[in-house]
Amino acid sequence: AMAKNPNGADKALVxxxxxxxxxxxxxxxxRVAALEKKVDNVKWGGKVRFRFAKSWKEGREGYDDKRADVxxxxxxxxxxxxxxxxxxxxxxxxxxxxxxxxxxxNYPDAxxxxxxxxxxxxxxxxxxxxxIKLGKLPYKSQSDYGTFMDRxxxxxxVVFGSDIMVALNAGRARIDDSGVMSGWTDDxxxxxxxxxxxxxxxxxxxxxxxxxxxxxxxxxNRGFGDKNQAxxxxxxxxxxxxxxxxxxxxxxxxxxxxxxxxxxxxxxxKTYSVELSYKGADAKKVNSWGAFIAYRYLxxxxxxxxxxxxxxxxxxxxxxxxxxxGASWAPMKNVxxxxxxxxxxxxxxxxxKYNAIFSEFNFLF
Numbered sequence: 001a002m003a004k005n006p007n008g009a010d011k012a013l014v015x016x017x018x019x020x021x022x023x024x025x026x027x028x029x030x031r032v033a034a035l036e037k038k039v040d041n042v043k044w045g046g047k048v049r050f051r052f053a054k055s056w057k058e059g060r061e062g063y064d065d066k067r068a069d070v071x072x073x074x075x076x077x078x079x080x081x082x083x084x085x086x087x088x089x090x091x092x093x094x095x096x097x098x099x100x101x102x103x104x105x106n107y108p109d110a111x112x113x114x115x116x117x118x119x120x121x122x123x124x125x126x127x128x129x130x131x132i133k134l135g136k137l138p139y140k141s142q143s144d145y146g147t148f149m150d151r152x153x154x155x156x157x158v159v160f161g162s163d164i165m166v167a168l169n170a171g172r173a174r175i176d177d178s179g180v181m182s183g184w185t186d187d188x189x190x191x192x193x194x195x196x197x198x199x200x201x202x203x204x205x206x207x208x209x210x211x212x213x214x215x216x217x218x219x220x221n222r223g224f225g226d227k228n229q230a231x232x233x234x235x236x237x238x239x240x241x242x243x244x245x246x247x248x249x250x251x252x253x254x255x256x257x258x259x260x261x262x263x264x265x266x267x268x269x270k271t272y273s274v275e276l277s278y279k280g281a282d283a284k285k286v287n288s289w290g291a292f293i294a295y296r297y298l299x300x301x302x303x304x305x306x307x308x309x310x311x312x313x314x315x316x317x318x319x320x321x322x323x324x325x326g327a328s329w330a331p332m333k334n335v336x337x338x339x340x341x342x343x344x345x346x347x348x349x350x351x352x353k354y355n356a357i358f359s360e361f362n363f364l365f
Contacts, residue, residue, distance in 0.1 A: 001014045001017075002014055002018060003040075040082065041081060041082045042079055042080070042081050042082075043079070043080045043082075044077060044078070044079050044080075045077075045078045045079075045080075045364075045365065046075070046076045046077040046078050046364075046365055047074075047076050047362050047363055047364045047365065048073070048074070048075055048076075048362075048363040048365075049073065049074040049075075049076065049360065049361065049362050049363070050072075050073055050074075050360065050361045051070050051071070051072060051073075051074070051314075051358075051359070051360045052070065052071050052358075052359045052360075053069050053070040053071075053313070053314060053315045053356065053357065053358040053359070054069055054315070054356070054357055055069050055315040055354065055355065055356040055357075056353075056354070056355045056356070057346075057352060057353070057354050058345075058352040058353040058354070059352055069314070069315050069356075070314055070315070070358075072096070072097045073096075073097050074094055074095065074096045074097070075094070075095040076092065076093070076094050076095075077092075077093040077094075078090070078091070078092050078093075079091055079093075083123065086125050086126055086127055087123055087124065087125045087126075088123065088124050088126075089122075089123050089124075090120065090121075090122055090123070090124060091118060091120055091121045091122075092118070092119055092120035092138075093116070093117075093118050094116070094117050094118075094119065095115065095116050096115070096117065097115075119136070119152060120135075120136055120137065120138055120152060121135050121136050122134055122135025122136055122137040123135055129160055129161060129162050130158070130159070130160045131157075131158075131159045131160075132156070132157070132158055132159075133156065133157045134155075134156045135154070136152060136153075136154045137152060137153070137154075137155075137156075137157060138151075138152045139151065139152055139153055139157065139169065140308060141195075141197060141211055141213075141233065142165070142167065142197055142199050142202065142209060142211075143197040143198065143199040143209025143210055143211035143233055143234070143235050144209060144211060144233040144234065144235035144249035144250070144251060145209075145235050145237065145247050145249050145273075145308065146307060146308025146309075146311075147233060147235065147249040147250075147251050147271060147272075147273055147303065147307050147308065147309075148211060148213055148231060148233045148251055148303045148304065148307065149213075149303065149304045149306060149307065150306065150307055150308035150310075150311045151173075151304065151306040151311070153169070153171045153172065153173040153193055154171050154172050154173070155169065155170050155171015155172060155193065156169075156170055156171060157169050157170075162201075163200060163201055164198065164199070164200055164201075165197075165198070165199055165200070165201070166196070166197070166198055167195075167196065167197040167198075167199075168195075168196055169193065169194065169195035169196070169197075169213075170193070170194055170195075171192075171193055172190060172191060172192055172193060173190075173191050173193050173215070173304075174189065174190055174191070175189055175191050175215065175217070175304070189217050190217075191215040191216060191217045192215070192216045193213070193214070193215050193216075194213070194214045195211065195212065195213040195214070196211065196212050197209060197210070197211040197212075198210050198211075199211075199235070205238065205239045206236075206237070206238050206239075207235070207236070207237035207238075207247075208234075208235065208236050208237070209233075209234065209235045210233070210234050211231075211232070211233040211234075212230070212231070212232055212233075213230070213231045213233070213303075214228070214229070214230045214231075215228065215229045215230075216228050217229075229253065229301070230253070230254040231251055231252065231253055231254065231302060231303055232251070232252050232254055233249065233250065233251040233252075233303075234249070234250050235247065235248065235249040235250075236248050236249075243278055243279045244276075244277070244278055245276075245277055246274075246275070246276050246277075247273075247274075247275050247277075248272070248273070248274045248275075249272060249273050250270070250271070250272040251270065251271040251272070251302045251303050252269065252270050252302060253268075253269040253270070253299070253301040253302040253303075267299065267347050268299040268300040268301045268302070268319070268347060268348075269299055269301050269302050270297070270299045270302050271297060271298050271299045271302040271303055271307070271318075272296075272297050273294055273295065273296050273297070273309065274294060274295050275292055275293070275294035275295075276292060276293055276294070277290065277291070277292035278290055278291050278292065279291075280328055281328035281329050281330040281336045281337075281338075282330060283330055283333070283334050283335065283336050283362070283364050284330075284333065284334070285330060286330055286331070286332060286333055287329075287330065287331070288329075288330045289327065289328060289329040289330070290327065290328050291325075291326065291327040291328075292324075292325065292326055292327075293323070293324075293325045294323070294324045294325075295321075295322070295323055295324075296309055296316065296320065296321065296322065296323075296324055296342075296344070297321040297347070298316070298317070298318045298319065298320050298321065298347075299318065299319070299347060300318045300319050300347075305317060305318045309324070312326075312338075312340070312358075313326075313340045313342065313356065313358040314358070315342070315356035315357075315358055316342050316356055316358075319346050319347050319348055320342070320344050320345070320346060320347065320354055321344050321345065321346075321347055322342060322343050322344015322345060322354070323342070323343050323344065324340060324341065324342045324343075324344075325340070325341055326338065326339060326340035326341070327339055327340075334363065334364040334365065335361070335362065335363055335364070336361070336362045336364070337359075337360070337361050337362075338358075338359065338360040338361075338362075339357075339358070339359050340357070340358040340359075341355075341356070341357050341358075342354070342355065342356040342357075342358075343355050
């Protein structure tokens with residue numbers, strides 16, 4: 001407490017305790033001094049999360065029709081370790097149990113999708129108009145508001161600029177056969193990744209961005225339709241008021257294997273979204289809330305299949321188009337509730353109706 005340099009009533013209390021335990025503090029000596037130097041070097045944050053999601057697809061039969069797609073708990077720790085004036089070490093540690101809670105399962109399954117994982121380990125250097133990240137780092141494409149990717153890759157990122165930002169990405173990612181950013185297991189194909197984005201300050205009233213991404217697979221991957229996949233993305237946004245905003249994003253897959261007619265379909269080589277949103281829940285402000293309505297068109301071969309829409313509603317992946325609505329609310333401090341609903345159909349012909357509902361409670365610390 002002394003190392004925190006408190007003020008006001010807190011300082012008076014600490015001074016009183018310091019006087020009371022003066023002998024003990026003197027006996028600690030150097031140990032107290034060392035503690036004062038290290039007390040702020042490591043900061044911990046995280047959350048406890050409960051998710052429930054269910055989907056209905058036309059033609060689905062049997063048990064799949066009755067089960068919840070997601071019904072589980074997550075415990076997340078996010079430590080930050082101060083290295084020096086500019087550099088910080090960061091990580092994310094999860095215990096994830098996606099098993100249905102009604103089965104009371106409390107152990108990892110065979111393929112490792114449940115259990116403890118460290119999916120982010122990286123260092124970050126912050127300088128004036130320059131940020132550098134190295135390691136297994138989180139990445140959300142900014143130029144298109146996460147339409148291309150909202151996941152992570154292993155490598156490095158350099159972002160520089162003030163009013164206009166430039167992001168350069170280089171590294172590797174693992175892509176499974178459905179085009180999903182993998183990494184939980186050894187499934188999928190290792191890919192070299194290069195990307196560049198140019199976009200303006202996200203706080204501006206009018207926002208825009210342009211991005212180019214290229215994956216070079218080490219072997220053929222039907223998730224992207226070829227050994228090489230290039231994607232061009234663009235995003236536009238406008239804030240009517242501080243509370244109301246409209247965003248639109250479009251991604252185009254530039255390469256696809258022409259030998260496979262199903263993959264060469266132009267319907268699957270594009271992804272786009274238009275979203276009108278109002279505010280949003282702020283965990284620090286009790287009773288703050290927000291809502292949105294959007295139209296999504298999520299092609300299979302125009303991105304990573306781990307876009308921000310999938311991250312926020314894991315039942316909505318790719319090969320779907322339709323309307324999504326949602327709301328968020330902070331019923332208590334450091335607690336948020338989220339509810340989303342998707343109504344649409346598949347892009348693949350013949351189209352099949354698809355509906356999904358998603359709910360989430362986050363308890364932040």
